[in-house]
Amino acid sequence: MHKPIIPLTLAYLTGLLLGHGFLYFPYSISILLLLSILASIILAWFNKLTVQPTLLIILPCLAGMAAYLYSAAWFPSDHYTRLVTPDKAFHELFGRIASPLDRDPDRTGFVLELSKVDTTPVSGNVRVTVREELSSAGYGDTVRVKGKLFEPGGFNNPGGFDYAGYLARSGIAYIASVKNIDAVEVLSRSAGLFRKVQDWREQIRQSFLASTSGPGSAILQAMVLGEEGGLTDELRDRFMAAGVTHIISISGSHLGMVAVLCFGLIRGLLFMMPERFYHRLTLHVDPKQLAAWLTLPLVVFYTLLAGGQVATVRSLVMIAAGLFAIILNRENALMHSLALAALLILIASPQAVFDISFQLSFISVLVIGYVVSLWNELQIKPETRYRKIRNVALLVIISLSTGLATAPLAAFYFNQISFAGVVSNLIIVPFAGMVVVPLGLFSGVLSLFTLHLPLAGLNQIVSDIFINMVLFFSRLPFAEVHPPSPSLIGLLLYALFFISLLLHARARLLSRFKPFSATSRISKVPIFSMAFAGAISILSLAVSFIPLHHTVVSFPDVGQGDCALVELSGGETILIDGGGTRDNRFDIGRRVLAPFLWNKGIRKLDLVVLSHPHPDHMNGLVAILKKFEVASVWESGLDPDLPGYDVFRQTMRDRNICYRQVSADDPPSSLGEARLRVLHPHETFVAHDRQAYAAENNRSLVVEVTSKGKTLLFTGDIGMEAEQDIMRTTEDLKTDLIKVPHHGSKSSSSRPFIERTRPKIAIVTVGAGNLYHHPAETVVNNYSAGGATVYRTDTGGALRVTLKNNHFEIIQWKERILKRIAVEKSAEWKACEQENLRRLTLRAAAL
Helix, strand or coil: CCCCHHHHHHHHHHHHHHHHHHCCCHHHHHHHHHHHHHHHHHHHHCCCCCHHHHHHHHHHHHHHHHHHHHHHHCCCCCEHHHHCCCCCCEEEEEEEECCCCEEECCEEEEEEEEEEECCEECECEEEEEECCCCCCCCCCCEEEEEEEEECCCCCCCCCCCCHHHHHHCCCEEEEEEECCHHHEEEEECCCCHHHHHHHHHHHHHHHHHHHCCHHHHHHHHHHHHCCCCCCCHHHHHHHHHHCCHHHHCCCHHHHHHHHHHHHHHHHHHHHCCCHHHHHHHHHHCCHHHHHHHHHHHHHHHHHHHCCCCHHHHHHHHHHHHHHHHHHCCCHHHHHHHHHHHHHHHHHHCHHHHHCHHHHHHHHHHHHHHHHHHHHHHHCCCCCCCCCCCHHHHHHHHHHHHHHHHHHHHHHHHHCCECCCHHHHHHHHHHHHHHHHHHHHHHHHHHHHHHCCCCCHHHHHHHHHHHHHHHHHHHCCCCCCECCCCCCHHHHHHHHHHHHHHHHHHHHHHHHHHCCCCCCCCCCCHHHHHHHHHHHHHHHHHHHHCCCCCCEEEEECCCCCCCEEEEECCCCCEEEEEECCCCCCCCCHHHHHHHHHHHHCCCCEECEEECCCCCHHHHHHHHHHHHHCEECEEEECCCCCCCCCHHHHHHHHHHCCCEEEECCCCCCCEEECCEEEEEEECCCCCCCCCCCHHHHHHHCCCEEEEEECCEEEEECCCCCHHHHHHHHHHCCCCCCCEEECHHHHCCCCCCHHHHHHHCCCEEEECCCCCCCCCCCCHHHHHHHHHCCCEEEEHHHHCCEEEEEECCEEEEEEHHHCCCCCCCCCCHHHHHHHHHHHHHHHHHHHHHC
């Protein structure tokens, strides 16, 4: 092969994917690999393949597989996972801070490269979170940290974000929680250029904080320094809706803009040299190559100033590959340079192949490179009728192509596609690259000498204009579309369609503009591929709209909180509670519940029920009321003074949502084919708890839903006092499914209440390892003794209960999650693979 870098990179990438598959299906992957090698040998024996190209495919593939297994499944003997147990007790952690500080309001995070835990020498990285802003330590410092070790948790919902997997790809198995900055002691301060740059970065950040304010200040810190802690969820949502969320993270787009700006300025300065000096310079070096050489250290410096995050360094490799293509006079080999950059990154970090920043960056640059190469190949002459719109047309085509290429990934990771992004990227990205970032960076660097931020007012004005531009595009019709997360098969079909479309378009354009050098015969393979992928995609989409004619009750995993979704056979939807955290720092509604609903194709809720205004039931609903069309809200309205309740009420008023205060004195109502009845509280009910917060539990709305001949009882957080009142005022309490009161607390679910309700299914919504030790063992035993089958969201993940033909069909999501093999325990591989095959079958059957 004359230029083997592209097939070599593809082969290595294939090996990485095989290595990942091996961790779940070792025998199947091994057989597939052996059959492929055997087929290659047979074809080579019969002279159908030459040996050298075959080895250039097989050997990198095997190397990629080995590299992935080594990075993902091998730990040294002194790794902390082999020696330390995450027992939630306090430990002393000794090590070096191996990342820039990641600051959120009242929080600081960093990666600690361990050297010792207590008195045990260890190796490996942990993620440390300090519950205050830390300023005494920095990158490279050796520290002693006192905190608790945990295994990273998450929310086990279909299509949900796998936080533990995200950390594992960075080599992090445990996380450490530190109460305050007093528990972090700097043993020795780092030195050297990198630490010096980090000190400059902190000084610039302080200048931004002192001289600018509001969202504009947060944007400047994020886009110039990579400090995203000041960005609110609402602001992030606006950037996402405008289709320019990539612009607020220091990534390939930022480095690319800085590189283009530096390259252009340097070339301009060279052209301004006296003519005789410029001609003398050209005798020794090409000015373009000199500009590329001088741009490289400036881009490296900006990478360090922006924090040197992993994603930024990967973007640096990509930009450096492009600069070296200019230096080596290989500008036409952009695709080869990109392939080399990808290969280098994946050799250094094999698991980066599953990182979203890597995927988005390289797909975007790959498409841009393809479009630009094709544009240059077409050689559209300036004197043609396309002369005036040539450059604008190229920008539009690039924006449209990259948007189409990355849309499935945006849908997969964020459940969002922005149609406004095609236009907004043509305006917002140049404004950011030519105005916001250069001005902020220039002012920030000057602040190192002036000890204050020069041009602070201008920076504030520019950043505010920038935000207003984003807000304008985010409010356009259809700017924010939330599709279900596509499946792996769906992504592959889209990739087949898009690649076929590009190939067909290239053949058509070359035939049109270069009829003498291009073949006049256009292959029909891309057309057939597009037709096949399009037909299958349309068919699967049409099937998803077919009504199921069943009532489905889902209990998403929202941690230590309550949430239930009822989907009636007629398409009506009822959401009962929405989970939430006490301080709402982690917005359950925005980050967990909304994606769960979008993945089910739900955009409208006919009824939202708030059982009582405690944060673990109410806070998650605020984001739902903002992002979804809600027809009506039910609540008791008995305790309006609880924290956060005013925000819930104000959101309803802002969205003009119909509100109804209900009680057990109201007559039953209907929604579709379902009958709804409020069993508690009556208007005369008075809770006798000494604490108002606890009394609100006993005033929870208890709602009974009857559908398809089955009775479902949702009990909020009622205690025994409320249970006695319900038993006193309600004759028929027999139910088929019960949401167990108060997460299974021993203060509820009395034996008389269980005997009166006699449920067949008991669902406990509870967080894993919660501080309250819910559910109580006696409660679980009492339900089991009463004939109920008990399911829990902490052990089973999200639960889906389908009412089918007079029986329940129950799916626990954790039973569908594939299990990784333990590489060192080969005796267990067969059983693990068989179980994973079974789980794959169950997941396919549930679609």
